[in-house]
Amino acid sequence: MAQIQPLGRPEPEQPDEPRGSRGRKFARYTVPVAVAGIAAATITLVPALADAGDPSLPKITAQQLLTKIAASDTRTVDGTVKVSTDLGLPDALSGGAAGGLLSGTGGQAGGGDASSPAAPQRQLTQLLAGTHQLHVSTDGQDRQKVSIIEKAAEYSVIHNGSQLWAYDSGSNQVYHSTLPAPTAARSEQQLPEGVPTTPQEAAERVLDAAHGTSSITVDGTARVAGRSAYELVVTPEHADSTTVGRIRIAVDSSTGVPLRFTVVPKGGGKAVFDLGFTRVSFDRPAASTFAFTPPKGVKVTEGRTPEAGSGATKGSTGDTAGQPTVLGTGWNSIAVIDTGALTSAAGKAKQDGGTDLGLDGKAGSRHGGGDPQSLLDSFGTKVSGSFGTGTVFHTRLVNALLTDDGKLYVGAVTQSALTAAAGGAK
Numbered sequence: 001m002a003q004i005q006p007l008g009r010p011e012p013e014q015p016d017e018p019r020g021s022r023g024r025k026f027a028r029y030t031v032p033v034a035v036a037g038i039a040a041a042t043i044t045l046v047p048a049l050a051d052a053g054d055p056s057l058p059k060i061t062a063q064q065l066l067t068k069i070a071a072s073d074t075r076t077v078d079g080t081v082k083v084s085t086d087l088g089l090p091d092a093l094s095g096g097a098a099g100g101l102l103s104g105t106g107g108q109a110g111g112g113d114a115s116s117p118a119a120p121q122r123q124l125t126q127l128l129a130g131t132h133q134l135h136v137s138t139d140g141q142d143r144q145k146v147s148i149i150e151k152a153a154e155y156s157v158i159h160n161g162s163q164l165w166a167y168d169s170g171s172n173q174v175y176h177s178t179l180p181a182p183t184a185a186r187s188e189q190q191l192p193e194g195v196p197t198t199p200q201e202a203a204e205r206v207l208d209a210a211h212g213t214s215s216i217t218v219d220g221t222a223r224v225a226g227r228s229a230y231e232l233v234v235t236p237e238h239a240d241s242t243t244v245g246r247i248r249i250a251v252d253s254s255t256g257v258p259l260r261f262t263v264v265p266k267g268g269g270k271a272v273f274d275l276g277f278t279r280v281s282f283d284r285p286a287a288s289t290f291a292f293t294p295p296k297g298v299k300v301t302e303g304r305t306p307e308a309g310s311g312a313t314k315g316s317t318g319d320t321a322g323q324p325t326v327l328g329t330g331w332n333s334i335a336v337i338d339t340g341a342l343t344s345a346a347g348k349a350k351q352d353g354g355t356d357l358g359l360d361g362k363a364g365s366r367h368g369g370g371d372p373q374s375l376l377d378s379f380g381t382k383v384s385g386s387f388g389t390g391t392v393f394h395t396r397l398v399n400a401l402l403t404d405d406g407k408l409y410v411g412a413v414t415q416s417a418l419t420a421a422a423g424g425a426k
Contacts (some may be wrong), residue, residue, distance in 0.1 A: 006279060008418055011174055016398035023080065026037040033398075043166075046085070049290055054222055055221050055229075059206070062218050072255055072256035072257055077136065077137070077280065077282060078138050078200070079135075079278075079280035079281060080133060080279040081130045081278070083130075083137050084273075084275075085131075085274070086275055087129065087272060087396055087398065088394075088396040106216055116173055116175045117165065117168050117170070117173050118167060118173045118174055120164075120166050122149070123157075127148075130394040132150075134148055135300065136284070142159075143161070144157075144289040144301065145158045154169045155167070155168050155169070155170070162179045162291075163178060164176065164177045164178075167294070172297075172298050173300075174293075174299070175303060176294075177303035198259050198275070199249070199250075199258040201261050201278055202275055203258035205342070209330070213238065213239065213329075216232065217232075217233050218232060219248075221253075224250045224276055224281045225279055227252050229252050230251050234246065234248075235247075236330075239330060241331075241332045242332055242414075243267075243397050243398075243399070244331060244412050245265050245268065246264050255287070258278030259276060261274075261275045265396050265397050271329070272396050291323075294414050317393055329413070331413075332413055332417065333413075334409055338407060339402065339406045378390055380393040380394075380402075383415075385417065385419045385422070387422035387423045388404055390404055390422070398416055399414065401415070401418040401419060401422055409421055
């Protein structure tokens, strides 16, 4: 099939945030890299269950399918999403461990106070490992709800207008933040940035970042959540250092809504991320879906209100310490985090009454209280080069290098790309 470049998206009904600020910053993390903590995480997840029997659909070109996605006016969704993630992380780095790390690396959401067990930046990172079931409801940009449904507990994040609520039934705690009023630069509100919780969100990040760097083709059809879909395949081009092999997106043939998203590493094998609907309806969810009142007796933690129009949410220290910078472009991008700045910020947060988060998201830890160097020393490999010495940590997709002077280099790239970047930064 002929290879094409993805089309630009049409202008939304309301002005969106300028690409020069946070939107472009996320797109540059490569497809889709949401950096966090020591092993950080390339985050874009994918689906599981496709129904048996591929449907017979009219032929369509990749350009026509991209146009269909961009032109989709579907704004209401209610359904069940299955998320499976297999980064190949050691057990000690999965689940709550990732949450403890992410909460201190600038992955702040909705106010920046990660001391509450209900804070989104702690809870949503559990999607970085294992298999989870989500219930997702959306009514435009002003109302969304995502619930993680487990055997013994449920966690929900609810965005309704200017109010962001999160409830963790396991700890019986609530997190609340008041979002800033829309500005000319940011007229729409939504759930906190971080781990995508729907195929639409994951696909949008990838297609925005893939412009001019990928071949995009249509590869057959599929049936997902009982609906007929085209299979769109995104393959990196001119990116020898990336560990991403291909990304497959199942697109609803009727609405143009992505129903399933899969990331396969360059080395092949099982998908690293799988996120997709197992049940979906495009009817408008009931207004009561987005209403929330804290149950009696629960502890409510108030998050700090983000500044309107800011490019990044400020953390509890009132600055952007630990926010990553990016080296390179496209699929070969590498995020660089100054862990020394993070340590200072964490210390100040503790002095201000915050919690010293450990590896498992609790106070203290047998692995050095969440210190990146201690963690990499336990699970990584020592390396040396023109940058000096450091430790490399590998997953099936994301690799990280922490130099002995406290700089963390991370991305969906090879180890040699990380060491070259660290050497060139000296």
